[in-house]
Amino acid sequence: MRRLLALVVIFVAVLGLTALGVWQVQRLMWKTALIETVNARINAAPQPLRAGPGGWPAFTAERDEYRRVTLRGHFRHDKETQVYALTDLGAGYWVMTPLETPDGTVMINRGYVPTDKRDPATRAAGQVSGEVQVTGLIRMSQNKGWLFSQPNDPTKDQWFLRDVAQIAKVRQVALPGWFIDAEAMPVPGGLPQGGLTVVRFTNNHLVYAITWFTLAGGLAGVSLWLSRRGGREGGN
Template identity: 55%
Template sequence: MRRIVLGFFVVLFVGAFTALGVWQVQRLAWKTDLIARVDARVHAPAVPAPTNWDAVTRQTDEYRHVRVSGHFLNADESQVYTLSELGAGYWVMTPLKTDDGRIVYINRGFVTEDKKAPKTRPQGQLDGEVTVTGLLRMPEVKGWLFQQPNDPAQDMWYRRDVQQMANAHHLGPVAPYFIDADAGAVPGGWPKGGLTVIRFPNSHLQYAITWFSLALLLAGASIWMTWFRKPEDGEDSI
């Protein structure tokens, strides 16, 4: 009876570890395909930003290289606190109004803490028609663990929730995405674009090896205990 019970649990755990290994192999294939698709989007020539907003999804459109033309609504700029490779500072989120009246938020780039106020970088507050190229990003509606929530009443922003920003500035409906501007020369040097971080952790192969190794070790130990190990004096055989 004891041998049957132990055998049952060995089979159960070997099966579970193997299933987890297979799942990680499947995740590895999915992640590898995702990385390839995103890399192709990022390095493709810029295409017009989507105007059929209802059709935009994270899966099909995020990190697509796009372009849009219009006029910046500099008076409605918001600054979102961030930690970047240049240190602590802010993303400059500026709504852009196209010729057909649509509004798309542009993440114009990073400014240091002493450049938060637009008056400290007047040359970068572009007037007239501009054309922006960059990567399409989805709004940050949910924050990370321990991240402070946005405080529209105090004009304090910690995540790039574009509709919430638009509501605070009474802009009405805006595109359900924003565009991270490409790097480029800006009068006065600020904001600095082209700082999008694209990083997809891909440890699924290591996880798969770990699960398969556990399954193999458990199966091997069970076989050795059952068939090759000799019980010592006074010890029951499994």
Template identity: 50%
Template sequence: MPVVETRRQGAWIALLALCTVFAVLFAGLGAWQVKRLAWKLDLMARVEAGIHAAPVDAPAPGDVSPEDEYRRVALQGRFINERETLVQAVTELGGGFWVLTPFATTRGFTVLVNRGFVPPDNRAPASRADGQIEGETTLVGLLRLSEPGGGFLRRNDPATDRWFSRDVAAIAQARHLDNAASYFVDADDTPVPGGLPVGGLTVVRFSNNHLVYALTWFALALMCVGAGIRAWRGGRRA
């Protein structure tokens, strides 16, 4: 066999091997996205069921798990209003602050409660005095996991009391809270005296592009298969 034809055949074989490797790789990525799709659909169904279920007792500090997020929980106790924390927020009502107030439960631990949104003009507690609930009370809300670090391109600064995310551990340390739970609770839309803070603004939204990604990877795998078939035929002709 002439040297030129041997080299040409070798090139076709190398191309076939390369197409086979990429076809397997892309098919594997597509299968992984299918698994991710099933996981995401299960998560969305679980969260949807949780936010509409009857409230359960809020878990003790050491009993919470990632599966508890967005579960409706009930708390009984009193607010520690003098230790509230304002966290910058952007909501459907505009820019302003979340009001995170420690809640001393009757079960002996403390939970940070996101009581809701206030506009910048009402960041001072005195401007919404009617909403500063005193004495023992009961509240219902959605359990949320901590948001450590800060917001997008902005880090929390406890030293200057500037907060961009609901970092439970950092806020609990800054406010000297004892036996604090590792989660916080978004209060529901139960009316508050004076109208502020505005609760019930939790946004439950999950991106779900796994099907698109899976189809893309499978399409690339089929393209590699087509290229491999062409390389195989080219090798036979060579």
């Protein structure tokens, strides 16, 4: 009876582990397709970004994030917001500046400045006036950070998330619910420094799938050994 119960438990466990392996294979296929899609988007020629009759498009992460676009306008430096950032260049801030275009205003992440250059007065040369052309990647508004990140505190002008809606409310400017990560471009004084978008996806699903299938196979082997052992003992 105990052996039968053990075989039933092992059988259920094998089914569960196999299901986990199949799920990881499905995740692998999804992640592989996602990586291919994003790589195609970031390497494509930039497309002009224009508003339609109903205003700016309602972009979605699945359909539009990391699409490469270009647009022209004038920066509203008086509405600039600095968002704390940890980058490959070290700690600093993303310079988020609205860009006024003939179709409306869009938030641009102009790029990175180190902590001692947060104040625009310390990088006045980079506060360009006149019409500029911006090329960059569409990004979704960030209203959630990593596990231990801090929430924005607009009352102290401390920003940790690129939450476009919240910034727009505080700066009193109408913006769509997405922003553009600007590519590197010549800037007087060299700051802000664009082109630092990190496009990196972890893809360990194959390892996980192999692990689950290996465990399922091992338990199936134990089940087969118990069955044969029980048959031999019963024959005696």
